[in-house]
Amino acid sequence: MTQRQLAEGIISVPYLSLIENEKATPGEDILKLLAGRLKTDPETLMGIRDAKKEKQFRELVERARTALNYEEHDTSEETIQSLRSLASTVSDPDLLVQIELLELNLLEHRSSPDHSQKLLEQFEERWKSYLECPAIRVPYLRVKGNIQYRRGHFEKALHHYLAAKRLLPEITDDIEKGYVYSNLGKTYVLLANPSIGILYADKALEIMNRHDRLLEVCNLLHLKGTCLCYIKEYQEAILLFERIIRMCNHFLLCHLYASRAYHGMGICHMKCGDYRTAIRLFHQSIRVGDPKKLPDWEIGVVHQSLGYTFLSTGDLKKAKRYIKSAMKRLRERSNLYAECLVYLGMIYHAEGNLRRFESCYRLAIEMFLSLGIYEKTARTAQTLGQFLSEAGQPQEAVKYLTIAAENYGRLIPPIDFDSELPESVIARRTTQRPFSRFEGR
Numbered sequence: 001m002t003q004r005q006l007a008e009g010i011i012s013v014p015y016l017s018l019i020e021n022e023k024a025t026p027g028e029d030i031l032k033l034l035a036g037r038l039k040t041d042p043e044t045l046m047g048i049r050d051a052k053k054e055k056q057f058r059e060l061v062e063r064a065r066t067a068l069n070y071e072e073h074d075t076s077e078e079t080i081q082s083l084r085s086l087a088s089t090v091s092d093p094d095l096l097v098q099i100e101l102l103e104l105n106l107l108e109h110r111s112s113p114d115h116s117q118k119l120l121e122q123f124e125e126r127w128k129s130y131l132e133c134p135a136i137r138v139p140y141l142r143v144k145g146n147i148q149y150r151r152g153h154f155e156k157a158l159h160h161y162l163a164a165k166r167l168l169p170e171i172t173d174d175i176e177k178g179y180v181y182s183n184l185g186k187t188y189v190l191l192a193n194p195s196i197g198i199l200y201a202d203k204a205l206e207i208m209n210r211h212d213r214l215l216e217v218c219n220l221l222h223l224k225g226t227c228l229c230y231i232k233e234y235q236e237a238i239l240l241f242e243r244i245i246r247m248c249n250h251f252l253l254c255h256l257y258a259s260r261a262y263h264g265m266g267i268c269h270m271k272c273g274d275y276r277t278a279i280r281l282f283h284q285s286i287r288v289g290d291p292k293k294l295p296d297w298e299i300g301v302v303h304q305s306l307g308y309t310f311l312s313t314g315d316l317k318k319a320k321r322y323i324k325s326a327m328k329r330l331r332e333r334s335n336l337y338a339e340c341l342v343y344l345g346m347i348y349h350a351e352g353n354l355r356r357f358e359s360c361y362r363l364a365i366e367m368f369l370s371l372g373i374y375e376k377t378a379r380t381a382q383t384l385g386q387f388l389s390e391a392g393q394p395q396e397a398v399k400y401l402t403i404a405a406e407n408y409g410r411l412i413p414p415i416d417f418d419s420e421l422p423e424s425v426i427a428r429r430t431t432q433r434p435f436s437r438f439e440g441r
Contacts, residue, residue: 057098064083113147116150142176152373181201185227189227194227205224218261221244229264241265255293259285283306341361345358345364365381374408382408
């Protein structure tokens with residue numbers, strides 16, 4: 001709404017400008033008319049807030065963040081209910097939009113990505129006039145990225161996280177900055193760029209350590225350990241995972257993080273060929289986390305690792321049992337489910353069941369392609385292409401080897417700048433308007 005539209009029939013535009021610049025105080029009758037046109041109340045229009053409710057809001061934010069870190073869905077739901085109750089008593093639109101955004105963030109962790117996307121679209125429609133404010137836009141972009149991340153669309157998730165990162169200098173919430181850096185780190189390692197993953201993990205760690213956010217520190221140490229494992233720095237990774245376990249024991253932190261640390265250590269030992277130690281650590285990962293409390297998909301990831309380890313030892317019966325168990329638990333995690341298809345294909349190949357081997361690999365390639373996961377697409381297509389070539393199917397072999405070559409070519413580190421040239425400086429001098437913090441963001 002423009003100044004002229006707001007002022008029409010009530011006051012003059014110059015007088016409205018004086019009110020907005022706090023150089024004039026309108027009477028109660030004028031204030032009610034302006035508030036009515038803006039569909040709010042006079043108190044909100046004049047910036048009068050309820051300090052008690054603001055404090056309650058901040059406490060709920062912290063409770064919600066903690067619940068998300070602990071994967072405590074019941075507590076998350078209780079927090080959502082409290083937020084809804086608070087929202088019904090709040091007239092301040094700034095507070096309302098933040099409450100709805102936090103609620104959306106909580107629901108995004110519990111709902112399917114498709115349901116989360118619908119909720120996000122409804123949020124956008126209700127609050128589109130607020131989405132240019134950096135304090136709102138950053139967490140909004142992070143939620144958008146999270147939805148794509150859960151779908152396995154890591155390139156799309158990265159696009160939203162990078163857009164949020166560009167706005168970080170304009171916000172004051174350090175914890176939100178740490179979350180953006182953390183999400184960037186996780187996404188880069190899944191896009192086969194662990195070095196940049198380490199860079200962002202370190203930036204987030206600096207923030208979370210400064211604020212004594214021990215849960216987030218554990219999560220970020222795990223991220224950094226995963227990146228180190230990816231680049232074969234196994235001993236350094238193991239040291240970080242051991243540090244997480246010590247922190248969990250000393251500070252009585254969530255067993256979920258200890259579970260993930262044991263799993264990370266198991267991966268390192270598996271990569272080093274120490275399968276016996278790896279299997280022991282994977283089982284310890286499930287025991288320490290309490291299977292009744294661990295999210296089903298987390299158990300699925302451990303079973304996936306157990307299946308691949310038993311495959312490496314030649315125990316095909318156990319390998320198949322664990323991989324099929326993992327697939328049941330990972331149906332909603334497309335990228336992990338596709339990985340299980342590759343491992344199941346390996347098992348069928350080892351058993352001599354070549355028809356099922358081909359079927360698993362073809363389906364895995366389709367899934368990796370749809371998700372835009374270039375490295376795994378390339379590796380899986382290369383393996384299938386070489387197999388088909390040796391099996392006397394040259395046309396099919398060329399098809400998959402071409403897919404492999406195309407996707408290996410895409411494994412170039414993403415560059416963080418725009419492709420379009422900026423507007424001419426001379427043109428800008430003649431057309432530039434006074435700067436507004438809500439424009440061009």
